[in-house]
Amino acid sequence: QNVGCRTLSLSAHVGFDSLPDQLLRKSIKHGFCFNILCIGETGIGKSALMSSLFNTNFEDSPSTHFLSSVRLRAQTCELQESNVLLKLTVVKTVGFGDQVNKVDTYQPIVDYIDAQFEAYLEEELKVIRSLFSYHDTRIHLCLYFISPTGRSLKTIDLLTLRSLDSKVNIIPVIGKADSICKAELQEFKKKIMSELVSNGIRIYQFPTDDETVSEINTITNGYLPFAVVGSMEKVKIGNKMVRARQYPWGIVKVEDESHCDTIKLRRMLCTNMEDLKEKTRAYYELYRRCRLEKLGCRDIGPENKPVSLQEVIEAKMLEFCLEMERKEEEIKQRFLQRVNEKAAMLEEAEQQASMPVLTKYARLTLMHQEEELKLEEKKKLLEDEIAQFIEKKAITVSIQSQVSVSTPVVSLKTEGLQKVSAGH
Amino acid sequence: PHAGPVESKNKAAMSELVPEPRQKPVVPMKPMGINTSLLGYIGIDTIIEQMRKKTMKTGFDFNIMVVGQSGLGKSTLVNTLFKSQVSRKSSGWNREEKIPKTVEIKAIGHVIEEGGVKMKLTVIDTPGFGDQINNENCWEPIEKYINEQYEKFLKEEVNIARKKRIPDTRVHCCLYFISPTGHSLRPLDLEFMKHLSKVVNIIPVIAKADTMTLEEKTEFKQRVRKELEVNGIEFYPQKEFDEDLEDKTENDKIRQESMPFAVVGSDKEYQVNGKRVLGRKTPWGIIEVENLNHCEFALLRDFVIRTHLQDLKEVTHNIHYETYRAKRLNGNGGLPPMTVETEENHESNL
Numbered sequence: 001q002n003v004g005c006r007t008l009s010l011s012a013h014v015g016f017d018s019l020p021d022q023l024l025r026k027s028i029k030h031g032f033c034f035n036i037l038c039i040g041e042t043g044i045g046k047s048a049l050m051s052s053l054f055n056t057n058f059e060d061s062p063s064t065h066f067l068s069s070v071r072l073r074a075q076t077c078e079l080q081e082s083n084v085l086l087k088l089t090v091v092k093t094v095g096f097g098d099q100v101n102k103v104d105t106y107q108p109i110v111d112y113i114d115a116q117f118e119a120y121l122e123e124e125l126k127v128i129r130s131l132f133s134y135h136d137t138r139i140h141l142c143l144y145f146i147s148p149t150g151r152s153l154k155t156i157d158l159l160t161l162r163s164l165d166s167k168v169n170i171i172p173v174i175g176k177a178d179s180i181c182k183a184e185l186q187e188f189k190k191k192i193m194s195e196l197v198s199n200g201i202r203i204y205q206f207p208t209d210d211e212t213v214s215e216i217n218t219i220t221n222g223y224l225p226f227a228v229v230g231s232m233e234k235v236k237i238g239n240k241m242v243r244a245r246q247y248p249w250g251i252v253k254v255e256d257e258s259h260c261d262t263i264k265l266r267r268m269l270c271t272n273m274e275d276l277k278e279k280t281r282a283y284y285e286l287y288r289r290c291r292l293e294k295l296g297c298r299d300i301g302p303e304n305k306p307v308s309l310q311e312v313i314e315a316k317m318l319e320f321c322l323e324m325e326r327k328e329e330e331i332k333q334r335f336l337q338r339v340n341e342k343a344a345m346l347e348e349a350e351q352q353a354s355m356p357v358l359t360k361y362a363r364l365t366l367m368h369q370e371e372e373l374k375l376e377e378k379k380k381l382l383e384d385e386i387a388q389f390i391e392k393k394a395i396t397v398s399i400q401s402q403v404s405v406s407t408p409v410v411s412l413k414t415e416g417l418q419k420v421s422a423g424h
Numbered sequence: 425p426h427a428g429p430v431e432s433k434n435k436a437a438m439s440e441l442v443p444e445p446r447q448k449p450v451v452p453m454k455p456m457g458i459n460t461s462l463l464g465y466i467g468i469d470t471i472i473e474q475m476r477k478k479t480m481k482t483g484f485d486f487n488i489m490v491v492g493q494s495g496l497g498k499s500t501l502v503n504t505l506f507k508s509q510v511s512r513k514s515s516g517w518n519r520e521e522k523i524p525k526t527v528e529i530k531a532i533g534h535v536i537e538e539g540g541v542k543m544k545l546t547v548i549d550t551p552g553f554g555d556q557i558n559n560e561n562c563w564e565p566i567e568k569y570i571n572e573q574y575e576k577f578l579k580e581e582v583n584i585a586r587k588k589r590i591p592d593t594r595v596h597c598c599l600y601f602i603s604p605t606g607h608s609l610r611p612l613d614l615e616f617m618k619h620l621s622k623v624v625n626i627i628p629v630i631a632k633a634d635t636m637t638l639e640e641k642t643e644f645k646q647r648v649r650k651e652l653e654v655n656g657i658e659f660y661p662q663k664e665f666d667e668d669l670e671d672k673t674e675n676d677k678i679r680q681e682s683m684p685f686a687v688v689g690s691d692k693e694y695q696v697n698g699k700r701v702l703g704r705k706t707p708w709g710i711i712e713v714e715n716l717n718h719c720e721f722a723l724l725r726d727f728v729i730r731t732h733l734q735d736l737k738e739v740t741h742n743i744h745y746e747t748y749r750a751k752r753l754n755g756n757g758g759l760p761p762m763t764v765e766t767e768e769n770h771e772s773n774l
Contacts, residue, residue, distance in 0.1 A: 005533035005534055005535050005544060006533075006534055006535070007534070007535045007536075008506075008508040008509070008510065008534045008535070008536050009508065009536075010506070010507045010508050010536055010537075010538060011507045011508060012507045013507075013538070014505070014506055014507050014536075014538060014725075014729060015538075015725065015726065015729045015730040016484075016486075016536075016538055016541060016543055016729050016730070016733060017538045017539030017540070017541045018729075018730050018731075019479075019484055019541055019543070019733055019734060020476050020479045020480055020541060022731070022732075022733060022734035022735070023475075023479055023734050024472055024475060024476060024479075026734060026735070026738065027472075027475060028472065029667075029668075032468075032471055053466075054466060055466060079466075079468060081465070081466060081467075081468045081469045082469045083469075084468050084469040084471060084472060086468050086471075127749075127750050127753045127754055128746075128750050129746065132742045210477070266466060266467065267467060270466060270467035270468055270470050270471070271467065271470050271474070272474075273468075273470075273471050273474065274471060274474035274475055274478055275474070278478075282588075285586060288584075288586075289584050289585055292584050293584060
């Protein structure tokens with residue numbers, strides 16, 4: 001980076017050596033934040049340890065063992081020491097290891113860590129963003145609580161750790177370590193560390209590259225995993241109230257390094273906060289890279305020319321919009337089709353509904369017409385008959401008038417005929 | 425904890441002439457909201473020391489641009505500011521040196537170290553500004569250069585595989601040199617500052633202030649301030665970015681009384697009262713550069729370097745750069761598509 005730059009010597013005091021102070025002043029004004037994730041079985045002492053580490057009370061209602069899946073609960077508090085303001089967020093697993101079938105119990109945890117990365121990535125990709133005032137929720141440290149069995153790691157421990165070691169800094173701790181005696185403890189620790197190594201699980205190593213801290217950090221690295229004891233209660237020892245656990249056989253003092261490693265953990269945590277945050281940033285970059293590559297973004301395009309992320313995102317957006325338009329069109333077409341079908345159906349039904357009325361009327365009219373015709377025919381027939389009879393009567397009358405001069409025998413006939421004609 | 429003023433290494437006696445500015449304690453002691461009270465020391469405050477060590481290791485970048493007509497003493501001033509031969513002065517008009525036909529941008533990088541703090545200082549010179557017959561739009565190459573640096577940073581930021589520390593070539597501070605006419609600002613001055621105050625931190629400076637008497641200086645400064653206000657030019661420190669009351673009162677004082685700083689630059693030393701001082705020798709006396717009674721160079725130096733250097737960088741990063749980025753990603757609202765020549769001579773696809 002200093003290629004082409006010449007080194008100058010100053011002839012007098014300029015004053016830019018106050019730069020780190022200017023920077024620190026601003027950082028202090030802005031405040032610091034730190035996020036810890038505690039993973040451990042129900043009742044292993046997560047809340048107690050947090051309360052002991054930070055000397056505050058992370059009050060939490062004791063969890064039940066009967067949750068069907070693992071959940072995560074976050075609590076934030078602000079701590080101040082001299083003039084450093086720290087926004088501390090503690091996320092605890094609830095219900096870890098309680099289920100009968102523990103397949104995928106670690107998935108909610110992995111999802112949670114990814115979700116925090118995702119939220120940060122979203123903010124970073126926004127057009128109008130405010131990264132400066134963004135509340136960083138990325139997990140800086142994961143404390144994994146190992147059960148104090150004294151034997152070895154459980155399968156669930158290995159599975160969970162393996163799924164997390166590429167996403168977050170892990171420090172394994174042995175919870176409720178006052179149930180193991182000193183001799184067994186050393187063996188237990190050695191066994192755990194060798195199991196972690198043989199399973200290829202990467203845990204956080206305190207940095208040893210800076211001479212001032214390398215010695216103490218190397219020694220501390222040898223104490224991993226920390227055997228911790230936490231307590232929410234205080235016991236009076238001498239004339240002071242100390243965090244401790246009181247047994248009939250003695251008192252376990254949380255802050256006594258010969259009793260447990262809690263103080264070591266606290267010391268290492270505080271003096272390496274910056275390093276933990278920096279390593280978290282590296283994990284974030286890894287996540288970001290994988291995520292963007294999954295979206296199809298590349299740094300080098302097909303002709304080995306650098307491709308910009310923005311262009312790829314825009315192209316994807318365009319593609320997506322076109323796809324949406326196409327689907328919309330499709331749906332619209334289908335909708336229209338169905339509307340038409342339905343309309344046709346309705347029309348037909350309407351026709352059929354109105355048809356009976358029309359038909360009946362038509363039929364009745366037809367019937368009347370037919371009947372009328374028939375009647376007309378009958379009338380005609382009758383009139384023809386009447387006409388014929390009148391003709392016959394006329395002929396008979398004329399014959400009678402010719403016959404009336406002859407015998408009266410005929411008159412009977414005539415009378416008969418007259419009667420007949422009268423009868424008609 | 426590291427409270428208390430920073431110790432200054434006095435190589436020469438110059439600094440003694442100027443009283444050390446009231447150093448803000450590194451750690452502001454004002455009480456802040458607390459949710460839970462601590463019942464014993466934990467060690468959270470060691471984070472300050474961790475940060476300090478980290479920043480000392482990585483070092484700082486600072487990029488300062490000087491703009492003004494030829495002969496106003498820009499190079500001398502920069503050399504005086506950083507107590508070293510940062511710029512090579514063009515002494516007088518050499519026949520061989522021509523006035524550039526257009527505004528050129530020359531960026532030269534230096535590495536300087538003081539008190540364990542390493543700084544990569546880049547001074548960006550703009551020869552040819554305001555020197556032509558027709559100076560219309562002569563700020564455009566400068567605006568283009570500033571936007572190019574934002575573009576470079578944006579490209580790096582938007583990469584899939586990013587560098588751990590993106591090299592920062594963005595212009596953090598632009599010193600604009602005003603000619604000491606004694607009357608008012610020139611149209612060119614107003615044009616430049618109007619355009620550029622929106623993209624970069626501008627600190628107006630009255631050059632060669634030894635041509636004015638005290639009254640003339642005060643009047644000129646008042647008039648300049650008024651003109652800047654009337655024209656809506658927000659120079660650094662901008663009012664809208666004052667974070668809290670403490671900043672506001674401090675910056676108000678600087679904005680309304682001290683700025684624009686009337687400066688004199690020199691890299692020659694003379695004996696005054698038994699001390700070696702930087703100054704200009706005239707028949708009627710020696711003008712001491714770092715004497716507050718003579719000129720305001722010391723105020724400028726303290727302002728830019730000793731108190732507001734980090735703030736200049738932060739305003740550039742959080743505000744000017746973000747504005748540029750938002751404009752770029754919103755579909756080039758107003759900006760022509762950029763073609764940036766990278767080292768491999770590729771065209772940017774942004």
